[in-house]
Every structure is written in C-alpha cells, then in structure tokens.
Amino acid sequence: MIDWDAVRADFPILSREMNGYPLAYLDSAATSQKPRAVLDAIIEFYTTTNANVHRGAYALADEATQAYEAARSTVARFVGAQTDEIVFTRGATSAFNTVAYGWALRNLREDDRILLTIMEHHANIVPWQLISDLTGCDIEFVGLTPDGRLDMEDFYHLLDDDVKLVGASMASNVLGTINPIEEIAEAAHGVGALVIADGAQAVPHTRVNVYETGVDWLCFSGHKMLGPTGIGALWGRPELLESMEPAEGGGEMITDVRLDGATWAAVPHKFEAGTPPFAQAVGLGAAVEYLEAIGMDNIEARERELTEYALKQMANVDGLTVHGPPTAEKRVGAISFTLADIHPHDLATILDQRGVAIRAGHHCARPLARSLDVPATARASLYLYNRESDIDALIEALADAKELFSVA
Amino acid sequence: MSLEEMYRAVILDHYRSPRNREPVERPDATAEGSNPLCGDEVTIAVQLDGDTLSAISVQGQGCSISQASASMMSQAVLGKTEKEIAEMTETFKKMMGVIETEEVVVDEDRPGATLGDLEALQGVRKFPVRIKCADLAWTTLEEALGQ
Numbered sequence: 001m002i003d004w005d006a007v008r009a010d011f012p013i014l015s016r017e018m019n020g021y022p023l024a025y026l027d028s029a030a031t032s033q034k035p036r037a038v039l040d041a042i043i044e045f046y047t048t049t050n051a052n053v054h055r056g057a058y059a060l061a062d063e064a065t066q067a068y069e070a071a072r073s074t075v076a077r078f079v080g081a082q083t084d085e086i087v088f089t090r091g092a093t094s095a096f097n098t099v100a101y102g103w104a105l106r107n108l109r110e111d112d113r114i115l116l117t118i119m120e121h122h123a124n125i126v127p128w129q130l131i132s133d134l135t136g137c138d139i140e141f142v143g144l145t146p147d148g149r150l151d152m153e154d155f156y157h158l159l160d161d162d163v164k165l166v167g168a169s170m171a172s173n174v175l176g177t178i179n180p181i182e183e184i185a186e187a188a189h190g191v192g193a194l195v196i197a198d199g200a201q202a203v204p205h206t207r208v209n210v211y212e213t214g215v216d217w218l219c220f221s222g223h224k225m226l227g228p229t230g231i232g233a234l235w236g237r238p239e240l241l242e243s244m245e246p247a248e249g250g251g252e253m254i255t256d257v258r259l260d261g262a263t264w265a266a267v268p269h270k271f272e273a274g275t276p277p278f279a280q281a282v283g284l285g286a287a288v289e290y291l292e293a294i295g296m297d298n299i300e301a302r303e304r305e306l307t308e309y310a311l312k313q314m315a316n317v318d319g320l321t322v323h324g325p326p327t328a329e330k331r332v333g334a335i336s337f338t339l340a341d342i343h344p345h346d347l348a349t350i351l352d353q354r355g356v357a358i359r360a361g362h363h364c365a366r367p368l369a370r371s372l373d374v375p376a377t378a379r380a381s382l383y384l385y386n387r388e389s390d391i392d393a394l395i396e397a398l399a400d401a402k403e404l405f406s407v408a
Numbered sequence: 409m410s411l412e413e414m415y416r417a418v419i420l421d422h423y424r425s426p427r428n429r430e431p432v433e434r435p436d437a438t439a440e441g442s443n444p445l446c447g448d449e450v451t452i453a454v455q456l457d458g459d460t461l462s463a464i465s466v467q468g469q470g471c472s473i474s475q476a477s478a479s480m481m482s483q484a485v486l487g488k489t490e491k492e493i494a495e496m497t498e499t500f501k502k503m504m505g506v507i508e509t510e511e512v513v514v515d516e517d518r519p520g521a522t523l524g525d526l527e528a529l530q531g532v533r534k535f536p537v538r539i540k541c542a543d544l545a546w547t548t549l550e551e552a553l554g555q
Contacts, residue, residue, distance in 0.1 A: 341424070345446050345471035349535055361446055375469050376447050405420060405472075 002298050008385045010035040010290075021355030024390035029173050029201060029334040029381035030359050031223045034287070038226055041286035045279050053278045054252055054269070068278040071285030072268075075233055078288045079199075079218065080209035085241065087234040087268040088281050092200045093123040095219035095234035098271055099196055100127035101247035103240070104165060110136035112164045115193070117142045117150055117179070118371050119172040122364040123219075124198045128167065137164070144371060148175045148324040156187065163193045170202035170213070174363045174379065175324030176307075176334040178202070185214030194240070200224055204383070205303055205332045207296040210235050226291065227284035230277045241267040248273040299384045306382045307333040310391045317398055319407055323372050333382030336363070339398060340407040344378040347401055354397040356390075418528045422476035427483050432465040437555045441548030443540055448474040452482075452548050459490045466545065473529070473538050478545035480526050490553055497546050500526060505533050506543050 008014055011033045016023045025033060051061040053068045069083075076086045089095040108114070114128050118141045132139050142155045150168075159166075166188040171178045185195045197215040202208055204225035210218050217240070222231035236244070246253055246264060250273035255263045264270035291299065308328040314320055319340035325331045339347060344360035351358055359379045362369040369376065380394055402408075435453035442449045448470030455463035464486055466478045481500075485493045500523060503513040514527050532542045 343471040345448075345538070345541065346473070349538060375449075 002294055002302070004302060004384070004387065007294065008387060010037065011385050012036060012039070014385060018355040018357070019353050021393065022389075024354075024356045024386075024393040026356060026358050026380040026382065026386065026390060026394060028204075028383035028386075029224070029363075029379065031229070032204065032226050032383055033385060034226055034228070034283075035290050037290050038228070038283050038286045042228060042279055042283045045282045049282075050279065052275055064278060067282050067285075068276070071281040074285040074288045075281075076235075078292065079203065079220075079235060080211055081235050082238070084266075084268055085210075085235055085238055087236070087241070087271040088276055089219075089232045089234050089271075090230055090277065091223070091232035092198065092219045092221040093232075095217075095221075095232055096123050096127045096196070096198075098234050098247045099217050099219075099236070099244070100131050102244040102271065103194075104128070104131045105134055106245060108135045108137040108164055111162060112137040113162045114139045114165045114167065115142065115155075115158055115163045115188075116140070116167045117155075117169065118144060119150070119175055119177065119179075119365065119368050120167060120169055121173055121198060121200065122366070123200075124167045124169065124196070125367065128165075138162075141367065142168075144175075147326065149177050149330075150179050152180070152183070155184065159187060159191055159193070161191050163188070163191055166193050166195045167198070168195070169198035169200075170208070171205070171332045171334075172324070172365075172368075173201045173334055174336050174365050174368055174377065176201075176331045176336075176381075177325055178206070178330040178332060181213050181215060185216075189214070201332055201334060204291075206300050216240055222280065222284040222287065225284075226287035228280045231280035231284045233284075234271070238267070241271075244271075246270050246273065250274045252276070294384065302384055303333045303382055304328050306386055306388070306391070307331060307335070309388055310335055310380065310382065310394075313391055313395050317395065319402070320398070323374065323377055333386075334379060335381065336377040336379045338374060338377055339401060340405070342401055342405045342407065344376045346405070347378045347398075350401040350404060351394065351397040354393055354400065356394050356397045358394070416528050416531075418480075418525050419472055419476040422479040422525075423472040426466065426475055426479040428464055428466050428479070428486070430465055431467075432463045435463075435465075437552040439548050439552035439555070441544050441551065443470075443474070443544055446471070446541070448541055448544055450474065450478050450545050450548050452478075452545065452552050454549075454552055456490075461485055461488055461490070461493060470544075471538075471541050473532055473541040474544050477526075477529055477542045478548075480524075480529070481545045481549065484524060484526055485549065493549070493553065496523070497550060499523060500546055501543065503527070503530055503533075504539050504542055506539065 051064040053065040073083045076083045143151045188195045195215040196217040199220035203220040218235040223229040253273040323336040348360035432453045438453040440451045450468035453465045466482045501507040502509040
C-alpha cells in the first residue's frame with residue numbers, strides 16, 4: 001500500500017496557500033510539480049559534480065559525464081529501451097523537430113502523405129506543416145467519435161500506400177483519451193508507413209514499453225513527469241536513428257570537422273549538438289527513480305481512482321459538459337470541460353480565488369478545439385500528488401462561478 | 409475590490425447581451441484584434457461622418473471581460489469625435505494601468521462620472537492577467553481609427 005499523503009508531502013510547493021486557500025494544483029498536464037528528491041539531485045549535481053560533459057580530461061568532467069549518461073540509462077530503462085536509443089532533447093517539441101528535419105525532410109516528397117490525429121498537440125502538427133511546405137507532401141487528420149475517442153474507421157479509411165508517416169498521441173492532453181497506439185502502429189506498418197508517437201501525456205502516467213507500442217519514434221518531455229524544464233527525450237528504433245541526419249549542427253555531435261565538411265558522432269550523440277542540458281538530465285533521472293520507487297502500476301491505479309472520482313463529482317454539476325471520454329476507462333486524468341456560458345478564462349480566474357489552479361484555453365490544440373466547436377475549454381488535470389480534496393475544492397469553486405454568473 | 413464587484417451585474421449584462429453587434433453597412437475602417445494566448449477575439453467596424461463616429465459594430469468571442477469591455481466601449485464612443493475617442497481611450501488605459509499615471513482616474517465619490525459604465529471594469533486591475541482582456545477592444549479601435 002502506498003501512503004499517498006506521504007507522497008504528496010514530498011512536493012514542497014503543494015504546502016503553499018493561494019488567495020488564502022490551500023493550493024489545489026490541477027494543471028499537471030501543463031507541467032508537473034517536483035518532489036524534494038528531484039530538487040535535491042539538481043542542487044547536489046551543481047554543488048558537487050558540475051563540469052561540461054564529454055569534453056574535459058579531468059576527473060570532475062568525467063564524473064559529470066557519467067552522471068549524464070547514467071540518467072540516459074535510467075530514462076531508457078523506464079521506457080524499456082536500450083541506452084543508446086535515447087536522445088536527450090530540450091523537450092518533446094524538439095524531439096518532434098529532430099525527426100522532422102532529420103528524417104521527414106530527407107525522405108518525404110510530393111504525393112507522400114502524413115496522417116495525424118485531430119487531437120494532436122501543436123508540437124505534433126506544426127513541425128509537419130513546416131516539412132509539408134518544404135517537401136510538398138500532404139497532411140490529413142483522423143477525426144473523433146462523439147465520445148471523444150479516435151475514429152478508427154476514419155483512420156483506416158485515410159490510411160493507404162501514400163501515407164509515409166503516422167503521428168499520434170498515446171494520450172490526449174485535452175481529452176485525456178488513451179489511443180490504441182499498438183493497433184495504429186501495426187496498421188501503419190502494414191502500408192509501409194512509419195509511426196511517431198507523442199508520449200508527453202502517457203509516459204508520466206502509465207507504464208510505457210517502446211517495443212510493445214510498436215511505434216518507430218516516441219517523444220516525451222521531462223517537466224511533465226516530475227523532472228525539470230529544458231529536458232526531454234526522443235526514443236527511436238536504432239536502425240532509424242542510425243540512418244537519420246542530425247537536425248542541428250554544432251559542438252559535441254561530430255567526430256571530425258574539416259573545412260569542407262564534417263562526420264557525425266555515433267548515435268545518440270550526433271543528435272545532441274552543443275552543450276546538452278546535463279544538469280536537467282540528472283534531474284530527470286532522479287524523477288524517473290522517484291516514479292519507479294512508487295511504481296507506475298500504483299500510479300496508474302491511483303490516478304484512475306482520482307479520475308473516476310473527479311468525473312463522478314463533475315457529472316453532478318448542472319450545466320457542466322466534459323469534453324472527452326465520460327468514464328475513466330482508457331483515459332488519463334486530463335479532464336476538459338465547459339460550464340454553461342461561462343467562458344473558461346472567467347472560470348480560471350474565479351477558481352483561482354479558491355486556490356484552484358486549472359488551465360483555460362485551447363491547450364495548444366486549436367484544430368481539436370475547432371472540431372469540438374468550442375473556442376476554449378477549462379481543463380483540470382491530475383497527477384499522483386493530487387487528493388480527493390483538490391477535486392472537492394474544484395467543485396466548490398465551480399459553484400462560486402455559477403453564483404457569480406447567475407447560472408442556475 | 410472583490411471578485412463579486414469585478415463581475416458586477418453591468419459586466420454580465422454586456423457579456424450576455426452585447427450591444428452594437430449589427431454589422432455596419434459600408435464601414436470606413438475595420439480592424440481585428442486577438443489575444444493569441446487566451447483566444448479572445450474582437451472585430452470592429454466603424455463609419456465616420458466627418459470626424460464623428462456615426463456607426464460602430466463589434467463582433468467577437470471570448471471571456472466576459474473582453475466582450476463586455478468591447479460592448480461598453482461601443483456605446484461610449486458612438487457619436488463622439490475622433491479627438492474625444494482618443495482622450496477616452498487614454499483615460500480608459502490609465503484607469504486599467506495600461507498607461508502608467510499618478511492621476512486618480514475614477515472618482516470614488518461620483519461613480520460613473522468619468523467613464524460611465526466602463527468604470528465597472530476598474531476592478532479588473534486587481535487581476536493582472538486579465539487586463540489585456542479589457543484592453544483588447546480599445547487597442548483594436550485605435551487600430552481601426554488609425555487607418
């Protein structure tokens with residue numbers, strides 16, 4: 001049995017008050033809070049081990065390099081990959097761009113097609129639009145079913161031999177929907193397409209094994225899984241990483257530079273131009289160890305419990321519409337909603353007065369907002385440190401909002 | 409200033425029943441404004457008779473503050489000269505703290521004396537992230553009249 005109150009106590013920021021109320025932090029899909037263990041690991045690194053990695057011939061630099069590479073092994077183990085298959089990036093966004101410029105730009109041409117889902121985050125849309133401009137390839141989007149799941153019929157309808165790349169989120173940051181990534185990958189491979197998955201909302205919350213997903217690349221960010229900002233990871237099949245060109249050039253990613261050209265360092269270093277975010281990588285390594293100590297199965301079960309509780313309480317609020325699956329099945333704890341005619345920004349301000357922090361807006365997924373026919377939604381998103389009382393505070397604050405707006 | 413005061417009845421009234429939504433025929437100038445971070449949108453079309461604003465239409469979508477501000481503004485500027493509108497815009501932006509000033513813009517003892525209904529938006533100052541919502545319509549109108 002996990003003592004979830006003790007887990008919560010590991011997160012110093014959660015003891016803050018906001019506007020005279022205990023902070024009910026319900027915006028973990030935007031960024032997660034950090035446990036003391038991660039903060040300590042970063043301070044410890046800067047206090048005892050800081051030196052630039054893969055350069056210095058002195059002992060301290062070697063220790064820093066070892067810490068950086070140990071973090072890579074930890075992250076690799078966490079997603080069931082080999083160490084050399086993990087490229088450290090600035091975040092999920094730069095992981096997508098690494099594939100866009102390192103693979104897609106050089107392999108896609110006119111008449112080729114990229115198939116995305118309408119629920120993708122802008123990070124898994126805009127890089128492909130840039131590639132489309134450069135190569136002339138087309139982009140199409142798979143739609144949704146009325147209950148906020150991916151329309152697999154539409155997917156199969158759109159999937160044909162022209163599709164060379166399929167991009168899909170494992171879990172939607174807006175709807176919370178968990179997509180059938182294994183089925184998507186298998187079908188895509190059936191027509192000769194490669195698959196890039198957005199794991200930003202899945203890796204922090206569920207047990208992910210890259211080989212079981214069947215995808216070819218997986219992108220995720222560190223700051224959404226208890227790690228610091230400025231670090232993320234790209235996992236890729238080794239033969240693909242081998243064949244890809246670097247998207248960025250600079251120091252540290254070469255074996256030799258001559259006046260007429262250069263040769264690349266081995267994978268994964270050829271994708272890590274410049275001084276990498278090594279202290280952040282160490283922080284991410286500590287975050288992964290923290291998650292592993294609790295156990296991803298335990299975290300998944302706890303979040304399902306919280307999501308069920310939240311959905312049940314929200315269903316009792318008259319005038320509230322949940323945009324996304326109405327049950328906790330095949331779903332993560334990102335819950336988007338609207339309340340009567342109260343604009344989500346007004347909701348966010350009113351909720352803040354009770355210490356309840358939620359996100360309001362289009363959540364970097366405007367095509368999805370348009371397809372739901374809402375200009376914006378409010379989103380409450382849960383993580384392992386939330387408790388039922390955070391959700392109760394949300395429900396009470398929603399009643400305040402209804403009173404202010406004279407909504408029955 | 410409490411939240412209740414910020415969302416006082418007048419703001420809700422303008423949010424739910426926005427004024428001057430009817431399109432202006434043959435507008436002399438139009439401008440679109442948006443806050444990309446939050447998605448508030450306002451489109452303003454105006455007709456001028458000499459230097460007097462003889463018709464205005466406001467369209468858009470967004471939070472209560474952005475839409476109510478646009479609605480109240482449309483009422484306040486209708487029939488005013490461009491010079492008067494420029495002065496009013498400056499006064500509004502001073503009230504909201506968008507333009508820094510030592511001046512006390514709103515007279516607490518005579519509510520409504522300076523800017524009428526628009527003074528209801530003064531409470532938004534206490535919520536800094538929302539000031540740009542209130543300011544959007546005014547900046548958009550400035551752009552339209554600057555053409």
